[in-house]
Amino acid sequence: MRNPYAPGAGQRPPELAGRDRQLRQFEVTLERVAAGRPDRSMVLSGLRGVGKTVLLNALRGLAVGRAWGTGKLEARPDQSLRLPLAQAVHAAVREVAHRHRDPDRVEEVAGVLKAFALRTRPEDRKAVRWQPATSIGADVPATRGRADSGDLELDLVELFTDVAELAGDLGVGVALFVDEMQDVAPAELSALCAACHEISQQGAPLLLVGAGLPHLPVALAASKSYAERLFRYVVVDRLPREMADRALLLPAGTEDVQYAPEALDELYVLTDGYPYFVQAYGKVTWDTAVTSPITLSDVREAAPEAEGELAVGFFGARYDRATPAERDYMRAMADLAVRHDDGAVPTAEVAAALGRKPQSLSPARDGLIKKGLVYSSERGTVAFTVPHFGRFLRGQST
Numbered sequence: 001m002r003n004p005y006a007p008g009a010g011q012r013p014p015e016l017a018g019r020d021r022q023l024r025q026f027e028v029t030l031e032r033v034a035a036g037r038p039d040r041s042m043v044l045s046g047l048r049g050v051g052k053t054v055l056l057n058a059l060r061g062l063a064v065g066r067a068w069g070t071g072k073l074e075a076r077p078d079q080s081l082r083l084p085l086a087q088a089v090h091a092a093v094r095e096v097a098h099r100h101r102d103p104d105r106v107e108e109v110a111g112v113l114k115a116f117a118l119r120t121r122p123e124d125r126k127a128v129r130w131q132p133a134t135s136i137g138a139d140v141p142a143t144r145g146r147a148d149s150g151d152l153e154l155d156l157v158e159l160f161t162d163v164a165e166l167a168g169d170l171g172v173g174v175a176l177f178v179d180e181m182q183d184v185a186p187a188e189l190s191a192l193c194a195a196c197h198e199i200s201q202q203g204a205p206l207l208l209v210g211a212g213l214p215h216l217p218v219a220l221a222a223s224k225s226y227a228e229r230l231f232r233y234v235v236v237d238r239l240p241r242e243m244a245d246r247a248l249l250l251p252a253g254t255e256d257v258q259y260a261p262e263a264l265d266e267l268y269v270l271t272d273g274y275p276y277f278v279q280a281y282g283k284v285t286w287d288t289a290v291t292s293p294i295t296l297s298d299v300r301e302a303a304p305e306a307e308g309e310l311a312v313g314f315f316g317a318r319y320d321r322a323t324p325a326e327r328d329y330m331r332a333m334a335d336l337a338v339r340h341d342d343g344a345v346p347t348a349e350v351a352a353a354l355g356r357k358p359q360s361l362s363p364a365r366d367g368l369i370k371k372g373l374v375y376s377s378e379r380g381t382v383a384f385t386v387p388h389f390g391r392f393l394r395g396q397s398t
Contacts, residue, residue, distance in 0.1 A: 003286045004251035007279035010053035014251040017275075018243035019055050022234055026059045026209075029232075030066050033173050033205050040229075041196055043181070043220065044211040046236035048372075048386045049276035049314070052211040055236060056177050059209055063175040069096040069167050072177040077370055081188040082152060085176070086117035089163055092174045096167045109166045111143035116159045119148050152188060156195035164204035173205030181210035182219055183372075190223040197230055211236075213385050215375040238273035238387070247278050252286070258293040266299045270306075274387050276314070281306045315392040321371055328354065329364040330373065333382060334393035342390050344381040 004014050025042075032039040042059070044052050056072075063070045071088030075081065090113060097106045142148070147158040160174075167174045178184070184192065192208070199206050210216065210231075220227040239247065245264050252259065259267075267285070271277035281302070285294060288302035322330065332353040336345045347365065351358040365382060368374040373389075374382045384390055 002255050003283055004255060005279045005283035005286060007276060007283055010057065012054050012057065013051075013247060013275065013279050014254075015247050016051075016054065016058060017247040017250075018239045019051070019058065019236075022055060022236075023058060023062065025232070025234075026062055029207065030063060030068065030173070030175075033207060034066070034068075034171060036203060036205075038200065038203060039207075040200070040232045041208040042210075042234060043216060043231040044209070044234050044236050045214050045216045047214060047274075047384075049274050050236045050238060050387075051275040052236050053179055054275075056179055056209060056211045060175065060177050063207075064095075066172065067096075067099075067170070068172045069093060069163075069174045070177065071174075072179065074179045075181055075183040077183040077185075080120065081184055081192065082155075083117065083120045085156075086113060086120070088176050088178075089113055089116075089159065089174075092176065093163060093166065096170055096172065096174075099170055100166065102169075105166065105169070107140055108143065109162050110140045112146045112159060112162050114140060115142040115144065115146060115148035116155055118142055119150055119155065153191035153194045156191060157198045160195055160199045160206050161202065161204060164199065164206040168205050173207065175207045175209060178208065178210045180212060180372075182212035182216045182375075186219070186223055189219060193220060193224040193227050193230060197224070197226060200230065213372065213375050214383075215377045218377055239275060239278065240273065241268055244268055244271065244273045244278055247275065248282050251282075252294075256292070257286075257289075260293045260295045262296040263294050263299045266296055270299070270303060272387065277310070277387075280310055280314070284309065311392060315386065315389060318371075318373055318386060318389075319393070319396075322373060323364070323367065325364045326368050326371075326373075329361060329368060330384075330389075331393055333374070333384070334390040337384075337390040338394075342388075344378065344383040346381055348380065350382070 006013050029039045029042070044055060046052050060070050060072060069092035071091035073084040073088040075084070093109060093113060100106050147155040149155055163174050196208050217233050220231065224230070248264065248267065249259060267281055271281050284306040285299050285302040289295070289298040319327065329350060332350045333345050336349050336353060337343065347358055351361055354361065365374070369376065372385055375385050376382050
């Protein structure tokens with residue numbers, strides 16, 4: 001019951017170690033934008049299990065703490081962006097509307113938002129429940145001729161402009177947070193970048209913070225050439241040794257428990273500094289240990305259980321989503337990755353290992369990319385989105 005560790009998808013660990021710099025950067029950005037000074041939105045990228053969603057939520061918390069309007073959405077490859085984005089903007093408007101002194105102005109913005117949302121295709125409306133402007137006037141009519149052209153780029157510019165002005169009346173801004181941003185369709189990603197570009201030129205107090213897999217910066221640059229200057233790019237990576245130790249020691253210290261130095265050495269070897277693994281091994285090691293300090297033998301006794309839990313919940317659940325052809329592709333990748341320090345593997349080598357032509361493997365590769373199991377940051381290469389996934393697959397085949 002006293003176990004302080006929290007291995008969960010997007011669940012904030014008790015100690016958010018190694019992310020102080022990003023948090024401070026965003027605090028400065030919030031202050032600058034609220035003061036009418038220009039600054040860039042932010043994009044977080046990295047492998048799965050490095051804490052992108054946790055950091056995204058922490059950044060949102062900073063915005064909420066400064067009374068900004070905030071909204072968050074998770075992009076999906078099979079879903080249009082318009083409706084989830086409308087819901088996120090709706091949440092942001094709600095957070096500032098109750099403090100605004102001009103109800104007519106609030107109703108006007110709500111009408112624009114409703115008009116924007118109603119341009120969603122009927123099939124997309126059925127997929128996600130949407131009750132526009134529920135808490136700021138259920139009977140608000142849609143404003144015709146504003147954010148309802150059907151051109152996503154134009155509609156976003158008009159919607160963002162009005163929402164940002166509403167927040168600006170209160171001396172704050174609006175921050176929208178997009179998780180799994182690599183799953184936004186290319187045309188919609190282009191429209192989103194263009195709208196953010198226009199808003200930044202206006203100096204309007206609106207920020208977009210995206211998070212996604214390592215190829216997200218490449219996808220953004222492909223959508224708009226100026227995207228590389230539009231965002232501040234932050235690579236969220238594994239923790240250095242000092243921060244990995246901090247993530248273990250500080251939570252344990254709140255329960256008057258210590259670690260032997262050899263135990264910390266072994267835990268860093270096992271986790272490689274990946275935050276999710278740190279929490280997973282920390283939790284099982286805590287349950288195994290009987291006394292303080294936690295020893296090397298405790299870690300070694302707990303390791304098989306931690307590995308088993310990861311094999312089922314972290315690795316296995318992803319592997320099970322793949323088709324037989326996709327599994328063959330990943331197993332070939334895993335075997336070849338040994339030659340490349342478990343990094344990116346040339347697709348030509350995968351084809352050669354499977355005795356196939358590269359073009360014939362395109363459906364398997366594209367399916368894996370769509371499912372978020374592999375990514376391609378450079379033409380002609382693929383890599384796993386999940387750390388240690390190649391090691392897991394090699395272990396399954398032995």
